Amino acid sequence: MNVFHRYTEHVCQAVETLVRAGAIATRPDLARIVVEPPREASHGDLATNAAMALAKDAGMKPRDLAEKIAAELSKRPDVVKADIAGPGFINLTLDPAVWREALSDAIRAGADYGRSALGANKPVNVEYVSANPTGPMHVGHCRGAVFGDALANLLAFAGHKVTREYYINDAGAQVDALARSAFLRYREALGENIGPIPEGLYPGEYITDTGTEISARYGNKLRNQIEAEWLPVVRDTAIANEMARIRSDLAALDIKHDVFFSERSLIEGPVDRVGATIDWLRQQGHVYEGRLPPPKSGAVEDWEDREQTLFRATAFGDDVDRPLKKSDGSYTYFASDIAYHKSKFDRGFRDMIDVWGADHGGYIKRMKAAVRAVSGGEADLDVKIVQLVKLMRAGVEVKMSKRSGEFVTLRDVVEEVGRDAVRFMMLYRKNDAVLDFDMAKVIEQSKDNPVFYVQYGHARGHSVFRNAAEVVSGLPQDARARADMLSRVPLGRLDDSAELALMRKVALFPRIVEAAAQAHEPHRVAFYLYELASEFHAQWTRGNAAPHLRFIIQDDPELTLARLALVQGVVTVFASGLGLLGVGAPEEMR
């Protein structure tokens, strides 16, 4: 159990004791109690808002209540001091042994340090990427991919049973356009001059592969067929090829999925699950035939007022009811998506997270409404929007144009700057804020580059281990053996204030993991790691001017061992935290 949980319990116990003794008249609700690091280090080790949070329930003034709780907490042998400050904060100064023990615990836990049971093994479905299989992934897809992947890592680490899912949009007009584009390339492969690719089709060169493949497999056979005959054949091959390309792009970024879910399978499987879902909703009274007011955008020329099949989204918080069928009788994208989310519910997910690009923001309300409807209010959908990425090179924006097919692919970026830089920088920003991604800056080996700065912290720790072998003769080479040894060394000599601060920072990691998982915000881990790196580098450099603060003290193996334990704790957190982000933790910078 982490330090913060433990002291939250101690505070609760103190309050319970006071209630039993009659010092507090009414039993307050303890859930609001927070134990956190104080704003300023000078305030002590931990701070709690307990007195302020409970004052109202207890019918007491915050500071009066604080006095009593503080007095109770002072009785603990590990509490050196319990001060009251400001409006009623209780600041605890702890015996440093608490932090030393926390450090030993961290080392002992190793790769599992920070792992939490918060999720109670509850299933959660995280859907991310879900790019159309109509072409290579471009940088725009990158952020959602990395975000979703890191969020899934984080939730798993925080004790959820995570399923990572990709929804393949392999039905609808876009993949038909892909098929037509591939058919042109097929004719081209057979020697025909196809001229320019018509408007509405995909001009990308990449489709020639599929054209060549089809010509090799079918020869002239498809050429004289009518579209209804060749289209499904060409489409299947084209989609398979594009999905293979996407999977390979994802692999380059180390993005993983457990389930690739085909939209087409919902419609063309053994049963029409979209139709079944609509029928089911109709039985529940959530689908009806009706008319809609025209769109407000004013840009719709072919608007046609007609009676159509509508989902009663307004009953679940949306602004208007939403169509489920197009005029040609086929399902709208939304209809499929409802069936898809119903499938998630039927597969046992009560917690769903969808990661979407900023351009889909207007779709959130209706999807949440749909999930409410198909789950009878039992399931919760959180939609995380990742904002645009502005691609830069040395401060100059890299312009991309969809029309000319001139866009920077995900693969280009990964090849230019590396997986680690892409992943870290995509996470070094809140998901709903626009992100500038400078390809020149992220490969810079300097403190201005957060990726490097954090990785260097990890490498620097290992550099200490390499150098320490001369002073500590018995220091094991093997990482596990070393950690095992360091988890047992006496830490009493770690008494420098900066060393204690580092120990506190290490002890904070589990709390960061839980908060980030709860908020669905992996960027918090990235920022935390940056702060940890900052403190670690600072402590290192202090050793320049003050040699007695160096990690390795030539004639003092005992002190050296204690400090190596501190380094081990820091390194453990770097490795663990970077692992959550899917960023490598190198032992040497080259």
Place this chain on the structure above:
RNA sequence: GACCCCGUAGCUCAGCUGGAUAGAGCAUCAGCCUUCUAAGCUGAGGGUCGCAGGUUCGAAUCCUGCCGGGGUCGCCA
């Protein structure tokens, strides 16, 4: 016109779901290398948290209304 995001130091951004004197990096200025890698560190200056109300012991954080920037509003996905 409606809905969604954003607005915090000159710049780029955090701010732990309502707590203390609002933080970090860059930039500026003043310092630190015969070292456990200076690929780094220390210190200083710099803010009416877009504006105006409200909720309460307490608001950058929650509510309402404005202002500015971006996105979306199609039988595209």
